[in-house]
Amino acid sequence: xxxxxxxxxxxxxxxxxxxxxxxxxxxxxxxxxxxxxxxxxxxxxxxxxxxxxxxxxxxxxxxxxxxxxxxxxxxxxxxxxxxxxxxxxxxxxxxxxxxxxxxxxxxxxxxxxxxxxxxxxxxxxxxxxxxxxxxxxxxxxxxxxxxxxxxxxxxxxxxxxxxxxxxxxxxxxxxxxxxxxxxxxxxxxxxxxxxxxxxxxxxxxxxxxxxxxxxxxxxxxxxxxxxxxxxxxxxxxxxxxxxxxxxxxxxxxxxxxxxxxxxxxxxxxxxxxxxxxxxxxxxxxxxxxxxxxxxxxxxxxxxxxxxxxxxxxxxxxxxxxxxxxxxxxxxxxxxxxxxxxxxxxxxxxxxxxxxxxxxxxxxxxxxxxxxxxxxxxxxxxxxxxxxxxxxxxxxxxxxxx
Amino acid sequence: xxxxxxxxxxxxxxxxxxxxxxxxxxxxxxxxxxxxxxxxxxxxxxxxxxxxxxxxxxxxxxxxxxxxxxxxxxxxxxxxxxxxxxxxxxxxxxxxxxxxxxxxxxxxxxxxxxxxxxxxxxxxxxxxxxxxxxxxxxxxxxxxxxxxxxxxxxxxxxxxxxxxxxxxxxxxxxxxxxxxxxxxxxxxxxxxxxxxxxxxxxxxxxxxxxxxxxxxxxxxxxxxxxxxxxxxxxxxxxxxxxxxxxxxxxxxxxxxxxxxxxxxxxxxxxxxxxxxxxxxxxxxxxxxxxxxxxxxxxxxxxxxxxxxxxxxxxxxxxxxxxxxxxxxxxxxxxxxxxxxxxxxxxxxxxxxxxxxxxxxxxxxxxxxxxxxxxxxxxxxxxxxxxxxxxxxxxxxxxxxxxxxxx
Numbered sequence: 001x002x003x004x005x006x007x008x009x010x011x012x013x014x015x016x017x018x019x020x021x022x023x024x025x026x027x028x029x030x031x032x033x034x035x036x037x038x039x040x041x042x043x044x045x046x047x048x049x050x051x052x053x054x055x056x057x058x059x060x061x062x063x064x065x066x067x068x069x070x071x072x073x074x075x076x077x078x079x080x081x082x083x084x085x086x087x088x089x090x091x092x093x094x095x096x097x098x099x100x101x102x103x104x105x106x107x108x109x110x111x112x113x114x115x116x117x118x119x120x121x122x123x124x125x126x127x128x129x130x131x132x133x134x135x136x137x138x139x140x141x142x143x144x145x146x147x148x149x150x151x152x153x154x155x156x157x158x159x160x161x162x163x164x165x166x167x168x169x170x171x172x173x174x175x176x177x178x179x180x181x182x183x184x185x186x187x188x189x190x191x192x193x194x195x196x197x198x199x200x201x202x203x204x205x206x207x208x209x210x211x212x213x214x215x216x217x218x219x220x221x222x223x224x225x226x227x228x229x230x231x232x233x234x235x236x237x238x239x240x241x242x243x244x245x246x247x248x249x250x251x252x253x254x255x256x257x258x259x260x261x262x263x264x265x266x267x268x269x270x271x272x273x274x275x276x277x278x279x280x281x282x283x284x285x286x287x288x289x290x291x292x293x294x295x296x297x298x299x300x301x302x303x304x305x306x307x308x309x310x311x312x313x314x315x316x317x318x319x320x321x322x323x324x325x326x327x328x329x330x331x332x333x334x335x336x337x338x339x340x341x342x343x344x345x346x347x348x349x350x351x352x353x354x355x356x357x358x359x360x361x362x363x364x365x366x367x368x369x370x371x372x373x374x375x376x377x378x379x380x381x382x383x384x385x386x387x388x389x390x391x392x393x394x395x396x397x398x399x400x401x
Numbered sequence: 402x403x404x405x406x407x408x409x410x411x412x413x414x415x416x417x418x419x420x421x422x423x424x425x426x427x428x429x430x431x432x433x434x435x436x437x438x439x440x441x442x443x444x445x446x447x448x449x450x451x452x453x454x455x456x457x458x459x460x461x462x463x464x465x466x467x468x469x470x471x472x473x474x475x476x477x478x479x480x481x482x483x484x485x486x487x488x489x490x491x492x493x494x495x496x497x498x499x500x501x502x503x504x505x506x507x508x509x510x511x512x513x514x515x516x517x518x519x520x521x522x523x524x525x526x527x528x529x530x531x532x533x534x535x536x537x538x539x540x541x542x543x544x545x546x547x548x549x550x551x552x553x554x555x556x557x558x559x560x561x562x563x564x565x566x567x568x569x570x571x572x573x574x575x576x577x578x579x580x581x582x583x584x585x586x587x588x589x590x591x592x593x594x595x596x597x598x599x600x601x602x603x604x605x606x607x608x609x610x611x612x613x614x615x616x617x618x619x620x621x622x623x624x625x626x627x628x629x630x631x632x633x634x635x636x637x638x639x640x641x642x643x644x645x646x647x648x649x650x651x652x653x654x655x656x657x658x659x660x661x662x663x664x665x666x667x668x669x670x671x672x673x674x675x676x677x678x679x680x681x682x683x684x685x686x687x688x689x690x691x692x693x694x695x696x697x698x699x700x701x702x703x704x705x706x707x708x709x710x711x712x713x714x715x716x717x718x719x720x721x722x723x724x725x726x727x728x729x730x731x732x733x734x735x736x737x738x739x740x741x742x743x744x745x746x747x748x749x750x751x752x753x754x755x756x757x758x759x760x761x762x763x764x765x766x767x768x769x770x771x772x773x774x775x776x777x778x779x780x781x782x783x784x785x786x787x788x789x790x791x792x793x794x795x796x797x798x799x800x801x802x803x804x805x806x807x
Contacts, residue, residue: 344694
């Protein structure tokens with residue numbers, strides 16, 4: 001089917017808000033090229049479970065496309081129009097399965113060596129649409145705090161090596177009561193500027209008690225039942241002998257109820273958690289990957305004002321000889337390897353924060369838990385400097401707030 | 402010898418026109434710095450970087466007679482390592498063997514640009530055919546075009562035992578032989594999949610427990626395609642390698658990773674059969690897909706060590722010493738930290754310049770030492786280069802012989 005044949009009734013299976021959004025814009029959707037439209041529908045079909053900034057972005061995108069003249073729209077989407085699609089893609093049910101279409105389109109673009117053309121088209125499109133909507137001012141400057149190194153007694157790895165050029169490295173931090181200070185600081189921000197999904201706390205172990213109701217919070221441990229169910233389903237699917245495409249489709253179709261999260265009070269958040277576990281490679285197995293990927297997705301989708309991440313030891317990857325020597329053993333933890341994972345994860349968290357609006361006022365703090373090393377980045381802090389003055393976490397929080 | 406619009410007679414002259422920099426550098430670290438600096442320049446100007454290469458678009462070709470006794474070993478690794486974790490200052494601690502033992506003896510191509518599909522099996526198949534293959538990366542299918550093994554054996558009338566592949570288990574069982582009608586069946590390489598052999602070597606009850614060992618596709622963690630190629634089975638191993646099943650399983654129990662097992666098997670092949678063309682595909686680095694940076698670094702360090710061991714093995718085996726060229730190259734790179742569409746080192750999905758750009762080193766007789774080639778080349782150039790060295794014509798490949806090592 002071609003986009004020009006699209007009818008409002010074809011969105012009947014979409015969730016309520018998505019259906020209304022799509023059906024109300026059929027005239028626009030009919031004019032979009034097939035190399036582009038299903039990708040837009042992939043976003044629309046999950047509109048009911050999107051975070052506020054995602055909804056705002058999608059609303060803006062549709063309004064922008066509607067505001068263009070037919071000639072301007074053709075020019076904007078010309079590079080998508082030029083993509084050569086296969087008859088199989090054209091006949092696929094891209095209205096009801098835009099996500100699966102997207103997977104197939106990706107495979108087709110790689111196989112026909114059109115992926116670079118698509119990449120260029122996508123970057124140009126996003127740049128043009130974003131330029132038409134100046135970002136709204138933030139309620140408060142963004143702040144990310146990363147705590148890493150839980151249970152590491154001694155460390156020889158040079159920490160914060162990628163972040164040091166951008167901030168102040170502190171090597172005489174007083175660690176007493178540090179985690180509580182950071183949790184309280186995050187709670188205070190959530191209370192000062194309450195807003196849905198704007199303040200997050202993600203823990204790679206179990207959650208520390210926090211009092212604020214305005215804080216989105218979950219942990220690797222809190223999702224252990226869902227992870228176990230998912231791994232079981234993955235194993236069974238694998239044993240059934242299906243190929244990787246069907247395997248990915250199975251993961252993409254996974255719903256919260258299938259992982260025991262159907263009764264969760266917040267459907268938007270439980271959908272997010274399922275996506276972290278099904279779309280993130282390694283998130284089901286390694287807690288460090290889980291924390292890093294969840295933070296990346298939170299920034300990309302919810303654009304939080306406050307984010308507290310705490311990395312915890314992941315399970316140790318056992319070398320082949322150990323696996324051969326002993327197959328049944330309780331997984332051990334790898335605090336030192338996890339520290340290195342988390343160090344890179346903290347760098348990626350800072351990079352992802354800096355991709356959002358307000359980067360010039362945002363701040364970042366990373367602390368080696370229960371040790372004397374930390375690094376702070378912020379508009380009032382010097383770059384590539386080192387401080388050997390004794391300092392506590394409370395003081396560092398003030399510096400980045 | 403014609404070279405584009407320029408007539409060049411000596412290698413020095415070639416260097417002068419092609420941007421090759423003779424690495425008269427004092428230390429391996431300085432060589433590494435030159436490599437990464439060259440790469441950074443390339444990545445900044447990725448779209449316009451072909452100018453230097455254009456001068457070398459017509460390459461010389463050796464006569465098709467193979468030099469007597471000449472051999473080649475190719476080492477590829479799936480899941481390329483980025484500059485940040487290798488040749489950049491912070492990464493150099495991970496590659497002491499490449500830096501201090503190998504690069505000073507090598508001609509080093511700092512910009513191998515892969516323009517094909519960035520999936521490990523299809524990309525490795527493209528390396529082996531010298532043409533960008535476009536089949537489904539996760540399907541156990543043979544390459545469309547003839548492989549280097551078929552060119553080698555058919556043109557030079559070499560027996561089956563003279564070309565071997567040692568590779569991980571996922572899909573690579575079909576890499577030894579293409580589906581091309583003019584070559585294909587009967588002209589390919591023997592393929593050994595050490596992890597498959599290990600699983601078979603264990604008892605049936607143990608085999609189930611060790612099923613996870615067969616996992617070497619970290620991007621789709623639970624998928625391993627059915628076999629359908631002509632890989633060596635367990636019962637053939639003892640005959641081919643003169644290695645008992647018991648000894649093989651016992652040795653596996655002291656190795657830390659599947660790649661170590663692959664190198665162990667490769668050593669046996671070299672000692673027992675001394676093939677003229679040996680292709681080893683390592684895969685530990687692809688653990689990066691799990692998102693664990695420390696495991697990715699450990700795998701780079703292990704791969705670095707194994708590359709050093711392979712070179713030392715070549716030098717210590719009488720059948721190989723002083724008559725073997727070694728080529729080492731990742732199949733492609735990994736995503737940049739700067740691309741918001743990716744997640745840095747974890748994947749190779751964006752198709753950005755860093756994920757497409759990697760390096761290659763060539764060593765051995767006739768190859769100049771301590772050279773850095775800055776012009777862009779492509780991994781499809783490897784097969785015609787092997788053809789020029791060993792004496793076969795890779796007539797259906799898309800690449801061009803790399804004149805800097807001929």
